[in-house]
Amino acid sequence: MIPEQRSRLQEIVQDGKLGTIFKDIDQLARRIETFAAHYAEKSKGVPRGALPSTLVSLDGVVAEFRSNPYRVQVLLQAMAFGCTPEMLAMIWMSELGCTIQKLTLDYERRDRAVLQIQLRLLDASTLEFRSTEVWDLAVLRLVGLAESDDKPEMSGFYPLSLPASSLAEPS
Amino acid sequence: MIGGEDIIIQLPGVAPSVTMPAAVRYVLDRWPAAVMQDGDTARRFDSFATMDFGHLREVFVYRDEQAFDSWERLGADATNADQMIHLLASVGQFTIVIDNLQDMCAASIVRGLCDRLRFGMPWFAPSQDAEAA
Numbered sequence: 001m002i003p004e005q006r007s008r009l010q011e012i013v014q015d016g017k018l019g020t021i022f023k024d025i026d027q028l029a030r031r032i033e034t035f036a037a038h039y040a041e042k043s044k045g046v047p048r049g050a051l052p053s054t055l056v057s058l059d060g061v062v063a064e065f066r067s068n069p070y071r072v073q074v075l076l077q078a079m080a081f082g083c084t085p086e087m088l089a090m091i092w093m094s095e096l097g098c099t100i101q102k103l104t105l106d107y108e109r110r111d112r113a114v115l116q117i118q119l120r121l122l123d124a125s126t127l128e129f130r131s132t133e134v135w136d137l138a139v140l141r142l143v144g145l146a147e148s149d150d151k152p153e154m155s156g157f158y159p160l161s162l163p164a165s166s167l168a169e170p171s
Numbered sequence: 172m173i174g175g176e177d178i179i180i181q182l183p184g185v186a187p188s189v190t191m192p193a194a195v196r197y198v199l200d201r202w203p204a205a206v207m208q209d210g211d212t213a214r215r216f217d218s219f220a221t222m223d224f225g226h227l228r229e230v231f232v233y234r235d236e237q238a239f240d241s242w243e244r245l246g247a248d249a250t251n252a253d254q255m256i257h258l259l260a261s262v263g264q265f266t267i268v269i270d271n272l273q274d275m276c277a278a279s280i281v282r283g284l285c286d287r288l289r290f291g292m293p294w295f296a297p298s299q300d301a302e303a304a
Contacts, residue, residue: 052220067223070189097219099200122218145291146197147283155287156196158189161294 001029001058008062016073016159021080031079032058038085039092042127050121052096071095073159074142081138090117090129091139091157100154101126105137113137175257178267178281185294187260192224193292194258194265197284198232205232206239210257215239230258253277 001009006025013022022028039056054060065072071092078091094100102118115136117129141160146153182190199205199219207216210229216222222230233239238254245251253276257268265288269277 052218054220065225067225068188068192069225070186070192142293144193144196144287144293146200146287148197148201149279149283153200155200156193158193158293161185161189 001026005029005058005062008065009058012062012065012069012072013076015069016076018076018080022076028076028079029058032061032075035075035079035085035088035092036060039089042086042089042093042129046121046127047123047125050123050125050127051093051098052122054096056092068095070159074157077159078139078142078157081141082133082135083138084131084133084136086129086131087115087117087136087139090119091142093119093121093127094157097122098127100143103154105140107137115139175268175270176272178269178272178285180265180267180285180288181263182265182288182294183263185292186262187228187265188225189292189294190265190288191227191230191258191260192219192222193288194260194267194284195219195222195224195230195232197287198256198258198280201280201283202232202234204235206236207232208239210259228260232256232258256280 006029009025009029013019013025013028036057043051055063061072061075074091074095075088078088083091098119098121100117101120104114104116106112106114113132113134115131119127119129121127139157142157143154144156144158146155195207196219207222208214208231209216209227210231231242233242233255238251241251242255252270253274256277259266259268267281267284269281272278272281
């Protein structure tokens with residue numbers, strides 16, 4: 001990682017108030033590269049035009065912060081929660097406009113937590129994501145909910161945010 | 172000429188760079204062929220991925236290409252009623268401008284969008300009634 005990248009990534013982490021979690025910027029950079037590699041793997045075999053032709057790499061993530069800080073904040077918050085590259089790739093595709101077509105959670109205490117998400121890509125084809133890691137359930141903290149004509153909709157991921165007043169210590 | 176009704180949603184402390192994509196995305200779910208336009212620069216966006224929400228504070232969302240073209244040609248003409256939603260975001264406040272709240276489709280979008288921004292997002296924004304100005 002070149003010094004400029006490190007410095008920019010440090011700024012992004014501070015801006016997102018994640019400095020206490022991502023103390024080691026080099027390690028964070030490696031996690032972003034691992035995510036980017038998994039994104040590339042998931043994209044293999046996807047029809048041309050099904051995903052935006054956006055550069056997904058450490059450079060790309062750093063550059064995206066200038067135009068869409070919330071997308072990068074979501075990604076870093078998901079990393080902070082311990083989400084796997086599988087779910088990070090799903091989140092990033094969603095941030096780029098793909099929609100959650102189906103989500104299934106199969107949980108039984110002390111037995112299993114299986115999260116399966118089907119994304120509808122830009123050309124209406126679908127891509128499956130699956131995880132058995134309990135920490136991946138954190139994506140449910142970040143998802144946007146809505147109703148359209150009284151029908152449920154999970155739409156996009158957004159950074160957790162608390163107004164400053166609610167963060168004040170009780171006196 | 173057509174008029175406009177403002178629906179203002181208070182979202183204390185929430186940044187426009189987050190509320191605007193949440194709103195645009197909701198309208199896109201309802202109008203999948205929508206065309207978006209930066210209200211400040213008139214720059215047109217054909218996809219959600221290419222929008223730079225870090226800078227967008229005012230967005231026009233047209234129902235489809237035909238609506239966009241018609242607005243370009245005729246502006247706020249009666250034939251363009253209910254073909255576009257105007258969104259404005261600032262820190263702590265989001266405004267939806269539509270032609271006519273009596274239109275069932277528009278009213279449904281506004282209701283869904285208000286609920287989404289107030290209850291459906293990962294932020295804590297005390298419930299505030301939308302105000303029609």
